Amino acid sequence: MTEFWERFSYYGMRAILLFYMYYSVSKGGLGFDKPTAMSIMSIYGSLVYLSSVIGGFVSDRLLGSRRTVFWGGVLIMFGHIVLALPFGAPALFISIALIVVGTGLLKPNVSEMVGGLYSEHDVRRDSGFSIFVMGINFGSLIAPIVVPWAQGKWNFHVGFSLAAVGMFIGLIFYAIDGRKYINPDANQAPDPIKANELKSVITKALLMVVAVAIILVVMALTGVFNIANVITLITVFAIGLPITYFVMMLRSEKVTTEERSRVWAYIPLFIAAVIFWAIEESGSVVLALFAAEQTQLQVGSWTxxxxxFQMLNPLFILIYGPIFARLWVRLGKRQPSSPKKFYLGLIFAGLSYIVMVLPVMMFGTGTKVSPLWLVLSWAVVEIGEMLISPVGLSVTTKLAPKAFSSQMMSMWFLADAAAQAINAQIVRLYTPNSEIMYFSIVGIVSIVVAVILAVMTPRIEKLMQGVN
Known part of the structure; x- marks a missing residue:
């Protein structure tokens, strides 16, 4: 229930945030230009995944998972409350900061806590995770229906208020039921910072803060401190961080020759994941804009x-999930290897964008098209997600060097962070006049990379050293 309401609050806010940023002030928005609004939306998503690294550290070394998740939820709730107040752009950026840090504290730790509810050999463990995943998807499904409805009936701030209320309800469930069921070990940090380490940790944290402050001051003094350049700075960091991790793992003396081979095998899969998430995550940016500007929104008497449209992502996951789970069980050892599933997923991702080329070519940019085109695009890309997302989580754990097992799991989240950071730059190129070129180029790039990955698959499978 905690995760249900957390996802309700996040996806409810996300369903209307882009429109809040670029709608005119007379319509209750902030009046940002569309390229800036789309870029902020993308970098917001990138920051959410980047912050998961902080959440892991705070839980492992400082607070323990139970308290980390609780305070993450509190920050998320206050983030939505700030956004619900009519204080303009300053409230937007304060809200983003609160929700980014809060989600970073909550998201990576709440999943780990589910496992802690069961002993290692408890047969209910997989069923527990199934219930947990259903909670995630039902929260993500209901929010884009309820919150946009409230925004349309009243205003944006009422919609954001519902997101805040949702997180508050989640915290109530967490506080009351957590006392009964959560493993007591979750109250303690598994690897607490020792007294002799504290000075070093504080020094490193302060150096990072000072470094960021110096960069921002220099930008201000040289007259380049603006939203676009700050987004570019974050983009460079989001792309540079996983590269640094890969170099560190490949050069580490703690990594064996076999493990190093598996890390090399993971790199092309990571790149494929970045391209996939760049397309999949565009649903709340590019496709959201297409929905608002070029889609027929009147169906009979219903507006x-x-x-x-943001409900389509979780809807198709709920539809496809049981089908693919059954498919992999039936195929057994005959199912495709992880690299094969990845390149098939990339093909479907590329086709989902090719689908969006068709209505613009057929009807032009000045005609509003049937909402079924968006439904079809989401239906196609979510097949790709079924081939890449759960498989990526699994293969990440299998290919991880023992010395970097936890950090390798962070790499999977960093793929999404890097993807949305790249989106923050390229979405500026999306306009009604460039739609055909935009959808075509991104879709073709995805399919071309899929073909390259298919050619490389035998070599990747060899580097995986027996991992399938």
């Missing part, structure tokens, strides 16, 4: 709010 579809643009944000409601």
């Amino acid at each position: 579809i709010e643009p944000g409601m």
